[in-house]
Amino acid sequence: MKHKLLPLSETMHYILLALREPRHGYAVMQEIEKMSHGDVILAAGTLYGAIENLNKHGWIEPVGSEGRRRIYQITEEGSAVLKAEQERLLHIISLYEGSEANEKI
Amino acid sequence: MKHKLLPLSETMHYILLALREPRHGYAVMQEIEKMSHGDVILAAGTLYGAIENLNKHGWIEPVGSEGRRRIYQITEEGSAVLKAEQERLLHIISLYEGSEANEKI
DNA sequence: GTGTTTATTAAGTTCAACTATATAGTCAGA
DNA sequence: TCTGACTATATAGTTGAACTTAATAAACAC
DSSP, rough: OTOOOOSOOHHHHHHHHHTTSSSEHHHHHHHHHHHHSSSSSOOOHHHHHHHHHHHTHHHHHHHEEEEEEEEEEEEEHHHHHHHHHHHHHHHHHHHHHTTTTTTTO | OOOOTTSOOOOHHHHHHHHHHHEEEHHHHHHHHHTTTTSSSOOOOHHHHHHHHHHHTTSSSEEEEEETTEEEEEEEHHHHHHHHHHHHHHHHHHHHTTTTTOOOO
16 A cells, blocks of 8 residues: 555544545544644644645545535544554564564554 | 643654664664664664654763764663653553553543 | 776755635634 | 624645655675
8 A cells, every 4th residue: 555645644544534524625624633732733824724635536436515615524534544653663663672662563 | 841842752762762772773773673673764864864863852961983974872861752752652542442552540 | 097986065856744715614702 | 783702614824744767886695
């Protein structure tokens, strides 16, 4: 599953995590702020650009709309990417000696 | 500790991890290939550019040389960055429901 | 002595993420 | 009701990390 936008950037990663539930762009922005305890606040341009990009790659897809709002959700391919990303991160964390995650991968 | 090259890219992250031991550029390249089980193979341009950048930011420093080889090692500031990065990754992993790392952060 | 590995440098390209701005609807309070 | 804040999306232009490619050169094996 080699792909040009792997490894996932923090932006892409959080958007995919947020879209495990169907959400429109603005709601994704708010969910990410919440998930990250306010550490990650995406600018509008970054958010909508990334959504367009993820949609183009088939990792998320539109699943309806409410007025101006366009609702997206992660696809099966997107979920597979998330799973691979989780394993990549667990591997990197295992390289920190003394880490609580050691010996897990 | 807000910084322009945070969050750490995979490249920067592996280089810092490799330089917890003193190493020259080429040895860093090999260590990263080994650490990542061959998944991450840095091109020469990427590696030396990143080393220059990390040195400029004070996260690694030259600690001697052997002929053409210039040996670098992580600084205290670099170690602090690694620690922060570890925590960031553990937090993101905790967002995966059912993950073994859940409830750790 | 020819080819491979070691070791570093530099030029030029790509694209995600950024800033900044434009647009427009909704909604609360003065 | 009008003024500002919030909701919601879009787009133009900039920056810089990571990439490809290639040049240079020493050391070593065959």
